[in-house]
Amino acid sequence: MSHLRTFLAGATTMASALAAVFVLTGSSDPGRKANFDEITVGRINIVEPDGTKRLIISNRAQFPGAFHEGKEIERPNRRTFAGMLFINEEGTENGGFLQKGSIEGASGKIDSGLSLTFDRFRQDQALQLLNTDNEKSQRTAVLINDVPNFKVTSMDDHPRFREQASKLDRAGQKAYWNKLTEEGRLGVNRIWLGNTADKGSSLQLKDAQGRVRMMLLVGADGKAEIQMLDEAGKVVRSITPTL
Secondary structure, X not given: OHHHHHHHHHXXXXXXXXXXXXXXXXXXXXXXXXXXXXXXXXXXXXXXXXXXXXXXXXXXOOOOOEEEOOEEEOOHHHHHOEEEEEEOOOOOEEEEEEEEEEXXXXXXXXXXXXXXXXXXXXXXXXXXXXEEEOOOOEEEEEEEEEOOOOOOOOOOXXXXXXXXXXXOOHHHHHHHHHHXXXXXXXXXXXXXXXXXXXXXEXXXXXXXXXXXXXXXXXXXXXXXXXXXXXXXXXXXXXEOOOO
């Protein structure tokens, strides 16, 4: 009997502890609101009443894959980042914020970056705010991209494109990708605004094939210049304060 009393006492204590947890977290009442000064978690899933994930905030170890029409697609390469993903009403990824930063003790190698992206519907990023940093260079930029409608090129098409390209030699691959770009099947960068490797800054305006056609430049020495380029990338006219 003594063992039974000990067991029942332990069970009662455990039940009381669980009840306290339920009360504190609101688990026993879905409508309950709780206030916390601080929480420590590995990942938070913000979901709709039907369970559809809408926003995920995660550490690196638990960072999710990609989401497409309610299904999660494994992306192990994303496990180098922490951040958040935006997911739309149908359960498709809609952009996100990724960040990382580390330095190797012996080599001093820096690997740091932050990226905030906004995707076109069922497509890749149309707008990106980017910052990357390593021991050789630092880049900060705003990128605006043309992204095809998902009915023209879906996210499922890209693996097929890469597979087809892998069967070609280098020249054939270049021609293949150029053809897809000309057909409007691929996303291309149209506007790039940011700093340059030589400590200057530039605004690049590009055509539908992603070729730079106009640049506004300010060098590290403060000299300003406007360049107009042809399809081959040759400067055909340059405007400076001295002209």
